[in-house]
Amino acid sequence: MYEAYDAIVALLTARGIHFIIHEHVPTQTFAQAMGNLTFPAERLLKTIAFKTRRGSYILAAVRGQDRIDYRKLAAANGTRRTEIFRLTPEEVADVFGVEVGSVGPVALQEGVAVFFDTQVPVDDTVYCGIGRPDRTLEIRLMDLVQITEGQILPLVSDVT
DSSP states (O other), X not given: OOHHHHHHHHHHHHTTOOEEEEEOSOOOSHHHHHHHXXXXXXXXXXXEEEEEXXXXXXXXXXXXXXXXXXXXXXXXXXXXXXXXXXXXXXXXXXXXXXXXXXXXXXXXXXXXXXXXXXXXXXXXXXXXXXXXXXXXXXXXXXXXXXXXXXXXXOOBOSOO
């Protein structure tokens, strides 16, 4: 049931990356996380999955309270806004093997573009999904960037 979780933990362990797994009640939204968990809001990431018209996938990680600007995400991926689409919950499960609310920036599939917003704190640990709604990964952002071969670029809307 949680094969993605087990595989991500194994990958991080094999690469010698320091991380902490936090167990908690199942949580699927940022609002639920703020009500149920004690993680600092500015360090809590949500990861949203997208597909391009060409069939490739994108994971975009931003602070939980932020909104992704689709034009900025498209520019980060070298495409146009009309070329990217947010995955449905069913597509997230089919493609990444996880349910919405437990998506994290570590993809087990080849060729997934991973982007982190510039407002995510780089000098501290962050908290993000790891394939289970009752677990949260605490890890340094720069370790996430390294393991995912991700990029840190502006992704969020200027309007709050």
